[in-house]
Amino acid sequence: MLLAQLHLTLPVWAHELDLEGRDFAGDEAKVAFAIELSRRNVEARSGGPFGAVVFDGNDRVVSIGVNRVLPQSCSLAHAENMAYMLAQQRLQRSRLNDPSGHFLLATSSQPCCQCYGATFWAGVDRLLIGARSEDVMRLTEFDEGPLPADWVGELEKRGIEVVRDLQREEACAVLKAYGEHGGTFY
Amino acid sequence: MLLAQLHLTLPVWAHELDLEGRDFAGDEAKVAFAIELSRRNVEARSGGPFGAVVFDGNDRVVSIGVNRVLPQSCSLAHAENMAYMLAQQRLQRSRLNDPSGHFLLATSSQPCCQCYGATFWAGVDRLLIGARSEDVMRLTEFDEGPLPADWVGELEKRGIEVVRDLQREEACAVLKAYGEHGGTFY
Numbered sequence: 001m002l003l004a005q006l007h008l009t010l011p012v013w014a015h016e017l018d019l020e021g022r023d024f025a026g027d028e029a030k031v032a033f034a035i036e037l038s039r040r041n042v043e044a045r046s047g048g049p050f051g052a053v054v055f056d057g058n059d060r061v062v063s064i065g066v067n068r069v070l071p072q073s074c075s076l077a078h079a080e081n082m083a084y085m086l087a088q089q090r091l092q093r094s095r096l097n098d099p100s101g102h103f104l105l106a107t108s109s110q111p112c113c114q115c116y117g118a119t120f121w122a123g124v125d126r127l128l129i130g131a132r133s134e135d136v137m138r139l140t141e142f143d144e145g146p147l148p149a150d151w152v153g154e155l156e157k158r159g160i161e162v163v164r165d166l167q168r169e170e171a172c173a174v175l176k177a178y179g180e181h182g183g184t185f186y
Numbered sequence: 187m188l189l190a191q192l193h194l195t196l197p198v199w200a201h202e203l204d205l206e207g208r209d210f211a212g213d214e215a216k217v218a219f220a221i222e223l224s225r226r227n228v229e230a231r232s233g234g235p236f237g238a239v240v241f242d243g244n245d246r247v248v249s250i251g252v253n254r255v256l257p258q259s260c261s262l263a264h265a266e267n268m269a270y271m272l273a274q275q276r277l278q279r280s281r282l283n284d285p286s287g288h289f290l291l292a293t294s295s296q297p298c299c300q301c302y303g304a305t306f307w308a309g310v311d312r313l314l315i316g317a318r319s320e321d322v323m324r325l326t327e328f329d330e331g332p333l334p335a336d337w338v339g340e341l342e343k344r345g346i347e348v349v350r351d352l353q354r355e356e357a358c359a360v361l362k363a364y365g366e367h368g369g370t371f372y
Contacts, residue, residue, distance in 0.1 A: 002203065002250060003272045004196040014190045064188060075280045075307035076262065076271055085262055086189045094261045114307060117300035120331045121261035145306045146340040154332040 008072050010082065011046035014064060024059045030106035031130045031166040033061075038079070038108040039174045041066040049140065049178035050108055052079040054087040054124070057102030063087035080107050080115035084122040096123030104128060108171045109136050110164070113145030119160065126161045130171030139175040194258050196268065197232035200250060210245045216292035217316045217352040219247075224265070224294040225360045227252040235326065235364035236294055238265040240273040240310070243288030249273035266293050266301035270308040282309030290314060294357045295322050296350070299331030305346065312347045316357030325361040 024030050030053065037051030048067035056062050065082030069075055083105060088094055096103040104126035110133045111119060119127060133144040148154050152162045210216050216239065223237030234253035242248050251268030255261055269291060274280055282289040290312035296319045297305060305313060319330040334340050338348045 002200065002205075002247065003276050004200045006192075006194040006268075006271050006275060008192040008194075010190040014188065017188065019188075061188065069280045069307075073274050073278050073280050074271055075274060075309065076267055076304055077280075081262055082192075085192050085260055088259050088261060089192060090189050092259050094255045094259050094263075112303065112307075114300070114303035117298065117303040117331060118262055120299060120329075121255075123261070143306075145303060146334040146337075148332040148334055151332075 008068065008074060008077055008082070008085075010064070010066065010068070010086075011041065011044055011071075013040060013044050013046065014066070017064070019061055024055065024061065027106075027128050027163055027166055030055055030059075030104070031108070031128050032170065034079075034106045034108045034128075035130055035167055035171050035174060037064055037066050038171070042174060042178050047071055047077075048142070049174050050079040052083040052105055052107040054083045054096070055104050055106065062096075062103065063090055076114070078112065078115050080105060080111050081118055084118060084124075088122070094123075095121065097125055098123055106166075108174065109133075110144070112142075113147055116147055116151060119155065120158060124160060126163065127155060128166055129162070129164045130167050131175060132164065132168070135168070135172050135175060139172060140179040194254065194260060194263055194268070194271075196250070196252065196254070196272075197227065197230055197257075199226060199230050199232065200252070203250070205247055210241065210247065213292075213314050213349055213352055216241055216245075216290070217294070217314050218356065220265075220292045220294045221316055221353055221357050221360060223250055223252050224357070228360060228364050233257055233263075234328070235360050236265040238269040238291055238293040240269045240282070241290050241292065248282075248289065249276055262300070264298065264301050266291060266297050267304055270304060270310075274308070280309075281307065283311055284309055292352075294360065295319075296330070298328075299333055302333055302337060305341065306344060310346060312349065313341060314352055315348070315350045316353050317361060318350065318354070321354070321358050321361060325358060326365040
């Protein structure tokens with residue numbers, strides 16, 4: 001008997017997030033929220049040290065994602081992928097900005113090769129990044145995988161603007177804390 | 187209110203597949219089954235012209251996947267990703283061959299940049315491919331996205347063997363039929 005149904009969830013604490021009155025104007029505030037989610041995920045022991053958020057063109061949160069790989073037995077369940085899938089389910093379309101609208105992903109760390117690839121089809125216009133891949137690999141044991149040589153240029157060629165090093169220190173602090181605990185609660 | 191739950195399904199016809207007595211020994215037979223799924227997905231109008239299958243080291247089917255992007259409003263729901271996620275859920279681990287076992291993915295067409303990236307973390311030892319990327323782009327309107335220059339070498343460096351051009355003509359026939367119908371039933 002083959003499985004034909006997949007079910008993935010965010011941690012229980014995601015239900016309790018209160019976004020009322022929060023201001024996410026500006027790129028820094030957006031990535032800061034993604035980093036806040038990464039920290040909370042580590043503290044709650046609900047997954048790896050990564051967070052991501054899809055915002056619409058009015059600075060509103062469409063979806064959030066955190067790493068759920070081990071709790072959900074799913075190598076696809078990276079923060080960026082969770083955020084993309086939940087945003088698409090919420091808006092009921094497979095490409096967020098088709099036919100219209102402006103969307104972006106803010107992520108605590110540079111996407112690995114898997115989430116990099118997913119970014120091409122998700123329907124975002126901008127990608128905001130905290131820590132760099134070299135930070136992830138220096139501070140934790142995660143592999144980021146291979147990317148095209150001009151990975152930023154490939155995104156920009158398809159109309160996806162990339163902004164890096166937003167709140168990089170803060171993002172690194174979460175990775176460092178996670179790495180120093182040996183990632184045992186991944 | 188943010189969504190915190192994701193639900194993805196295979197088409198209803200997947201429940202009716204009868205694998206009793208079928209012999210999947212050899213690489214050609216495995217890719218032929220992935221192509222059979224891609225054809226059935228097109229005929230049933232349940233998604234795009236792509237199929238994939240995870241096999242274990244004894245030629246047994248662990249999971250199947252077909253493209254479900256539009257029916258499920260999910261850009262991640264490519265055939266390869268569906269097969270990886272369903273195999274991992276079935277075995278209840280995020281990396282199929284960790285701690286042990288031998289697994290492979292057979293896919294009707296070369297993985298796009300998204301499923302290419304996912305292949306590094308899924309826990310497979312071999313990747314069997316039918317049609318090439320250039321076939322997909324020549325016969326349909328799908329974009330395959332950017333890959334590292336030595337995409338095969340990057341997989342092999344991490345212990346994932348790649349075999350290409352298996353049943354390539356048969357895979358192309360499904361893509362061609364789909365492309366000629368303008369992909370209207372995607």
